[in-house]
Amino acid sequence: MPTEDADLSELGETLRELRRRQARRSGERQLSYRELAERTGWSHGILGEYFSGRVLPPTDRFDLLVRLLGASPAEQGALATLRDRAEESRRGNRRPRELPAIGSVLVGRDAEMSALDAMPADRGPVVISGMAGVGKTTLALHWAHRIAGRFPDGQLHLDLRGFHSEGAMPPGEALNTLLSSLGVGAARIPQDADARAGLYRTLLRDRRVLVVLDNAADAEQVRPLLPPAGCLAVVTSRGQLTGLVVNDGARPLSVDLLGVEDARRLLAERLGAARVERETGAVDRIVEACGRLPLALAVVAARGALNPGFSLADIAGELTASGTATATAALADVRTAFSWSYRLLHAEAQRLFRLAGQYPGPDLTAPIAAALGGLDVMRAARILDELARARLVVEHRPGRFACHDLLRAYAQEISRTIDPEADRRAATERLLDHLVHAAGAATLVLDPLRKPIGLPAGDPPATVTRPADEAAAMAWFRAEQRVLLTALDLAVRTGLDRRAWQLAWGIVVALERDGAWQDWIAAQAVAVRAAERLGDLGAQAFSRRSLAVGHVRLGRTAEAKAHGQAGYELFLRAGDPAGAAVCRHAMAFACETEGRWADAIAHAEQALELFRQADDPIGQARALNSAGLYRAELGDLGAALADCEQALRLQLAMNDPGGVGSTLDSLGTVQHRLGDHRAAIGRYREALAVFAQAGDRISQADTLGRLGETLLATGDIEAVRDAWRQALALLEEVGHPGVAAARARLAGLDAQG
Structure with missing residues (x-):
C-alpha cells in the first residue's frame, strides 16, 4: 500500500501490483490492456501510460480503475490519497533522482573527499578539474551520493559532452534537458535561451537541489546552468574554468594522477589483494605503464579480472612491449591499456567497438549497435555485454551503454586505420536506415491514417521492432529523441540528404504529441535544406508546410504564413492539390490565431476546394469543420452548424476518429452559442470520449x-468545478503553457462560492 513519498512511478507500480493480485485471486491471467479498454471505453494506449507510471489518471478514471482491479473500499481510500500526493508532486514539486549508480569503491581520493567535505554546501559551485581519465566524474559522483541527503528536493545529473567529437552540448539544449527533468513540458519551455535560464532559476528558487554538471567545456557553457542560492552545482571539466572561479565564486579542486601506492590499491581492489601481493614487481610495471591514470588502470584490471589464469607479469609484459609508455605522458599511456583490452576482444566485438566510435548519439542500445555492425539484435546485445565487462563501455542505464570520450577517440582512430572508408560509410547508412524505419514504424502506430511518404521502399531492417501500441511508441520516441535529432545532423554531414528528410518526417507526430515545437522547427529546417539539395519539390513542400504548423504553434504567425505560402506554391508546382490544401489550412490556423476570422474563412474555403480536387474526403471534412468554427466567430451560426454537421458525416464515413473528436467539439461550441446547452453538453461529452480513447490529453483539456x-450557463457549479479540475490536471500532466490560466479560471470559480 502507499508510502509517504508517493510519486507517479510508485502509482504505476501500485496499479501493476493490483493487476497481478487480481489475477492471483481469480486464478486467471492478468487482464490485458485491450480487455481493460473494452470495459472502460478508454484506449489501450492510454491505459499503458497509466500502468507504466508515465501519465497520471484523472480522479474519476483512477477510482474506476482500482475498483475494476478489485481494491477494497478501505484500499480505495488509501489509493486515492496516493494519487493525490502524486498529483501534488506533478504540480511543480518534482523531485528528480538522477545520480548514476556508483559501482566501484573510491580509491586514493581521501584528501580530495576531505577537501570537498570542508566546502560549505550553501556557497558557490564546486569545480573539479583534471586531465581526461583521471577520475573526475567518479570523484564527483561519490561525493554527490554522499551529500545527496542535504538536498531533499532532488539531484540532477547532466553530461555536457564538453569534449565530444561531435561538439559540446549548447547551453540552450542543456537547459531544455534540465527543465524537462524538473517536470516542465516541452510546450512550456521558452524558445529564448535567456528565458529558459530564467525559468530554470525560478523553479529552483527556495528549493535545495544538487546539480551535477559533468564534462563541461568552458565557463560560458556552464554559467547559464548554475542554480540559485540554496542549491549546489558540482562541475567537472578538463579545464580549470577560471572564469567561474573569478566571476561566480566557484571553489576549485584539482584532481591529479594517483600516487603509486594508491594505484596499487586500485588494482588490489579490482584484482584481489592476494593476487597483487604475489606479483608486486609486475604490479609496479603495470602502474608505470598506465601512467597512474585511473581509467587506464581500470581497463587493465578488467582484463585481469576476466582472465584470472593470466599472470600479472604477462599482462605487464604486453603493456610495456609497445615501448610507448612513460611515467610522465599519461594521456599517451592510456592508449596502450586500451589497445591491450581491445586485442582481448573477439574479432566481431573489435569491429563493433571500432564502428561505435563514429556513432554520434549519447549512448548505444542493442538495436542501434546491431544496425551499426550489421548484426542481429541478440548478438549485438551479447557483444555490448562483452564490451562492458572489458570496461570499454559502461551500462549507465538499463540497456543503454555509454563510452568515455577517450575510448571513443581511440575507437575512431583504429577504425580509420583498419576499416575501409566503404565499410564505415556502410555502417552509417545502416544506422540511418534503422532510425528512419524505426521512427516511421512508431509514427504509423501513433497515426495510422498518415500517408507513409517518408518511409523508404522495401521491408524495414531486422533491427526494427514495431511498437505494440501508442504508449510503447511514445516511450520509444522519448527515449531516443536526442539520438534522432543528432542523427539528423549526421545524415546531412555525410551527404545522405534523403535519409535526413525521411528522419525529419518520421519524428513530427511524436514531437507534436509532446508539444516540442522548437525541436519540430529545428528538424524541419534541416529537412527543408536537405530537400532543396535533392531538388525534390514534394519534400520541400511538405517540410515548408510543417514549418508553418510549428511556427503557428509558437505564435509566430508571420513566419507561419510565409512558410505556408511557400509550401502551397511548391505543392502546386508538384501537382499535389491535397498538399496545397493543407498549406492553406495552416494559413487559416495562423489567421485564427490573430483573430482575423474573415481571412481564416477564405483560406479554409480555398483548402476545401483543393481537397475536393484531390478527392480527399478527410481533408474536406477538416476544412469544413474549421470554416464552421470561423463562421460561428462571426455570428453566422446557421452556416456554422451546417458546415460542422457535413464535416462530421464525412469523418464518420471515413473512420477518422481524430477528425470526429474535433468536429464534435466544434458542434458543442456552435450549439452553446445557439443557446441549446443540453445539445452542447452532449456533443462535448461525445468529443471527450473520442479524445480519451486516443489519449489526446490537450484536446481533452x-x-x-x-x-x-x-x-x-446552466448553473451547475459543481459540474463546472469538476470539469475544470480535470482540465487543469491534464494540462499539468503535459506541462502545457495554459496551466496558469486554467488555475486562475478555477480560482475565480471558487471565489464566487
Whole structure:
C-alpha cells in the first residue's frame, strides 16, 4: 500500500501490483490492456501510460480503475490519497533522482573527499578539474551520493559532452534537458535561451537541489546552468574554468594522477589483494605503464579480472612491449591499456567497438549497435555485454551503454586505420536506415491514417521492432529523441540528404504529441535544406508546410504564413492539390490565431476546394469543420452548424476518429452559442470520449474547458468545478503553457462560492 513519498512511478507500480493480485485471486491471467479498454471505453494506449507510471489518471478514471482491479473500499481510500500526493508532486514539486549508480569503491581520493567535505554546501559551485581519465566524474559522483541527503528536493545529473567529437552540448539544449527533468513540458519551455535560464532559476528558487554538471567545456557553457542560492552545482571539466572561479565564486579542486601506492590499491581492489601481493614487481610495471591514470588502470584490471589464469607479469609484459609508455605522458599511456583490452576482444566485438566510435548519439542500445555492425539484435546485445565487462563501455542505464570520450577517440582512430572508408560509410547508412524505419514504424502506430511518404521502399531492417501500441511508441520516441535529432545532423554531414528528410518526417507526430515545437522547427529546417539539395519539390513542400504548423504553434504567425505560402506554391508546382490544401489550412490556423476570422474563412474555403480536387474526403471534412468554427466567430451560426454537421458525416464515413473528436467539439461550441446547452453538453461529452480513447490529453483539456463554460450557463457549479479540475490536471500532466490560466479560471470559480 502507499508510502509517504508517493510519486507517479510508485502509482504505476501500485496499479501493476493490483493487476497481478487480481489475477492471483481469480486464478486467471492478468487482464490485458485491450480487455481493460473494452470495459472502460478508454484506449489501450492510454491505459499503458497509466500502468507504466508515465501519465497520471484523472480522479474519476483512477477510482474506476482500482475498483475494476478489485481494491477494497478501505484500499480505495488509501489509493486515492496516493494519487493525490502524486498529483501534488506533478504540480511543480518534482523531485528528480538522477545520480548514476556508483559501482566501484573510491580509491586514493581521501584528501580530495576531505577537501570537498570542508566546502560549505550553501556557497558557490564546486569545480573539479583534471586531465581526461583521471577520475573526475567518479570523484564527483561519490561525493554527490554522499551529500545527496542535504538536498531533499532532488539531484540532477547532466553530461555536457564538453569534449565530444561531435561538439559540446549548447547551453540552450542543456537547459531544455534540465527543465524537462524538473517536470516542465516541452510546450512550456521558452524558445529564448535567456528565458529558459530564467525559468530554470525560478523553479529552483527556495528549493535545495544538487546539480551535477559533468564534462563541461568552458565557463560560458556552464554559467547559464548554475542554480540559485540554496542549491549546489558540482562541475567537472578538463579545464580549470577560471572564469567561474573569478566571476561566480566557484571553489576549485584539482584532481591529479594517483600516487603509486594508491594505484596499487586500485588494482588490489579490482584484482584481489592476494593476487597483487604475489606479483608486486609486475604490479609496479603495470602502474608505470598506465601512467597512474585511473581509467587506464581500470581497463587493465578488467582484463585481469576476466582472465584470472593470466599472470600479472604477462599482462605487464604486453603493456610495456609497445615501448610507448612513460611515467610522465599519461594521456599517451592510456592508449596502450586500451589497445591491450581491445586485442582481448573477439574479432566481431573489435569491429563493433571500432564502428561505435563514429556513432554520434549519447549512448548505444542493442538495436542501434546491431544496425551499426550489421548484426542481429541478440548478438549485438551479447557483444555490448562483452564490451562492458572489458570496461570499454559502461551500462549507465538499463540497456543503454555509454563510452568515455577517450575510448571513443581511440575507437575512431583504429577504425580509420583498419576499416575501409566503404565499410564505415556502410555502417552509417545502416544506422540511418534503422532510425528512419524505426521512427516511421512508431509514427504509423501513433497515426495510422498518415500517408507513409517518408518511409523508404522495401521491408524495414531486422533491427526494427514495431511498437505494440501508442504508449510503447511514445516511450520509444522519448527515449531516443536526442539520438534522432543528432542523427539528423549526421545524415546531412555525410551527404545522405534523403535519409535526413525521411528522419525529419518520421519524428513530427511524436514531437507534436509532446508539444516540442522548437525541436519540430529545428528538424524541419534541416529537412527543408536537405530537400532543396535533392531538388525534390514534394519534400520541400511538405517540410515548408510543417514549418508553418510549428511556427503557428509558437505564435509566430508571420513566419507561419510565409512558410505556408511557400509550401502551397511548391505543392502546386508538384501537382499535389491535397498538399496545397493543407498549406492553406495552416494559413487559416495562423489567421485564427490573430483573430482575423474573415481571412481564416477564405483560406479554409480555398483548402476545401483543393481537397475536393484531390478527392480527399478527410481533408474536406477538416476544412469544413474549421470554416464552421470561423463562421460561428462571426455570428453566422446557421452556416456554422451546417458546415460542422457535413464535416462530421464525412469523418464518420471515413473512420477518422481524430477528425470526429474535433468536429464534435466544434458542434458543442456552435450549439452553446445557439443557446441549446443540453445539445452542447452532449456533443462535448461525445468529443471527450473520442479524445480519451486516443489519449489526446490537450484536446481533452480544451474540451473540458468549453464544457465547463456551458455547464456554468446552466448553473451547475459543481459540474463546472469538476470539469475544470480535470482540465487543469491534464494540462499539468503535459506541462502545457495554459496551466496558469486554467488555475486562475478555477480560482475565480471558487471565489464566487
